[in-house]
Each structure stands twice: as C-alpha cells, then as structure tokens.
Amino acid sequence: MRTGGTTYATKTEADRALTLIEAQIISGEWTDPDRGKVLLADYSEAWIRERPNLRPKTIEGYTWLRKRHIVPDLGGVQVGKLTPQMIRAWRAGLLANGVSVSVAAKAYRLLRAILTTAVEEDKMLARNPCRIKGADNEQTPERPVLTVAQVFELSDRMADRRFRGLVLLATFASLRWGEVTALRRSDIDLDARTVRVREQLLELDGGEMVLSPPKSRAGRRIVGIPSVIVPALIDHLAEFVADEPDAFVFLGKRGGFLRGNNFRREAKWADALKEMGIVGLHFHDLRHTGNTLAAQSGASLADLKARMGHDSDRAALIYQHATRDADQRIADALSARVEAEQRKAKKQGRDQDGDDDGSAGALVPMG
Secondary structure (H helix, E strand, C coil), X not given: CCCCCCCCCCHHHXXXXXXXXXXXXXXXXXXXXXXXXXXXXXXXXXXXXXXCCCCHHHHHHHHHHHHHHHHHHHCCCEHHHCCHHHHHHHHHHXXXXXXXXXXXXXXXXXXXXXXXXXXXXXXXXXXXXXXXXXXXXXXXXCCCCCCHHHHHHHHHCCCCHHHHHHHHHHHHCCCCHHHHCCCEHHHEECCCCEEEEXXXXXXXXXXXXXXECCCCHHHCEEEECCHHHHHHXXXXXXXXXXXXXXXXXXXXXXXXXXXXXXXXXXXXXXXXXXXXXXXXXCCHHHHHXXXXXXXXXXXXXXXXXXXXXXXXXXXXXXXXXXXXXHHHHHHHHHHXXXXXXHHHHHHHHHHHHHHHHHHXXXXXXXX
C-alpha cells in the first residue's frame, strides 16, 4: 500500500489517479516514490564506485567534480525531488561563481549521466531533469595548429635530444601524451612504418604512475607513420632505448617514467616556444596538429576515427569540418580571383573597343 502523492476532493478523482498509476505500472513507467528518497550525495558516490571499467584517472575526475561542484548545492536533495528548475539554478550558480564554461559542462555531463541511471535502471525518476540545451558543450577555444616546418623546428629546439623523436611521433602519429609515453620498443615497426598503441601511462593526482588500457576499444590501434620521421626514430632507438622488446621508448634522464612537468623542464618547452614566437601551445596540441594534417590529406571519416582512436564520429567530424571550411576559403579566394580577372578582361575589352572607334575615322579604306 502507498500513500498518494496528494489528496483528492472526491472518490472519483482518486479512482482516476489510481487508474493512471496502474497504467504506468503496467507499461513499466511507474517510479516508486520511496526509491527516490535517497540523497543525491549518497547516490552519486555509489554511482561512481559501482561504474564498471572506469579508468583511475576518470574516477579521480568524477570524484573531484562531484565533491567540488555537485554535492555542495545538490547533495542534500533527494534524487526523486530533483527538478529541471533546480538543475538550471545549480548550473547558473556555477557560472556566476566563476566556474568556467568547460568545467561546468563537465559537471553537467556527469550529473546527467548519474540521473540517467536513476531514471532508466533504478526507476527513481520519471524523466531526467537535466534538460538544458547546450549545457554539455564546453565551447573550448580553438587550439593552435603548427605547420610542418614548425613541428620539425620545435623538435630541433628541444633542449634534450631524447625528446626530438617524442615531438615528431606524437604529432605525425596523432598520439596522446599517455599513449606516446607508454610505448615500448616492440610497439614501433620501422620497416612497416607503424606504431602500435595498446596501453597508456597515467599520472594520478597523488603522483602515482599507472599503466592502463587506452581510453576506449578504438584506442587500441596501429597507426602508420610517415617515412620522413623514420631516421629520427632510428637515431632515438639506438641512443636512448634498451634492446629488450619491452623497453620503454621515452623515459626521463634518470630512466624513470616521463612525467609532464619533468618533460617541460628538461626539454625547456617554454623557452623553445618563446624562441619560435608561439604562444600557448600545449603538448596535446601536437596531436591536434597531426589530426588536422591527416584531415587535410583527404582522409575519410572512418580513417580519421581509426587513426585518432575514437569510437564516435564527433571528434573526427570536427577535423573534417575544419578541412571543408579551409577548402571553402580556398574556393572563395579562387572565385574572387576569377571574378577580378573577368572584370579586368571586360575593362580591357571596353578600352580596346573605344580605341577602335576613335581611330576608325582616321583610317582610309584601301581597295
């Protein structure tokens, strides 16, 4: 027996409400009000703990977002009492308090995923209250893209030669930092000109270095590398990598796992960028450059996805759109040039016609 959600003026109204509830039960759309009484703070904590196959870095990120941006405002609310109005007010409060659009989008996506489970699996809500259009869009600014010449110049400017191959391979194989630092000698086949991605190296917040599978199934892949960087890789393997097949390809000076801060310091990354006149370039932008170059080569959507290690079309489409935009700008420039040439030709034609008319009276027909 359940207590109704409200009181009814007549028995007829109560019977009508009961009929609607019975129909929801039959269709599987009814939600048990008692289930929704659990606090969001408790439910979200259990949600992160019980999610299967989450990478350690993902767990850290989710835990930080939950503790910092979700629980303080919504943690004390029962899951079944959450409404779209509450979600809108929560997101607006984040932005008003200086939280970036990118972080707010991440927190919103996490909350929406948690409440999707509450709706679809645990039947605690009839509908997901996260319904703000565009709230999951991070609207990150366009990242810088290097030219091919700049990539080679940057690699040459690395203060330690052990990082020259790192820059070239990360760029032209479109590898993430964690993927390139986890490579072993057996992963690189210079005869076939391929690199195999089968794990990634993660640095957790506590400083622990962990080897784990790639971000997704598509992350396990074999990527072709251009022959132009093979000589640099041959030199690197000979000088800095042990002969064992499982020897790591890119390590620090002392033979330990390569950390981001150590790399930037030992390579004098900031100094190299300053000398080149480049502002705000992150290591991850090398992958962005590689993806852009691959898209400009005319690669198909499926080929881009495979090279980038993505399951979804979304990321690959970004690069294809950018390429189409660039191509359209080229077409527009060509069109403007053709139109200018046509106007020039017409003007010359009119000038020529004027000269002919002006000199016709001076000509004496011979015959």
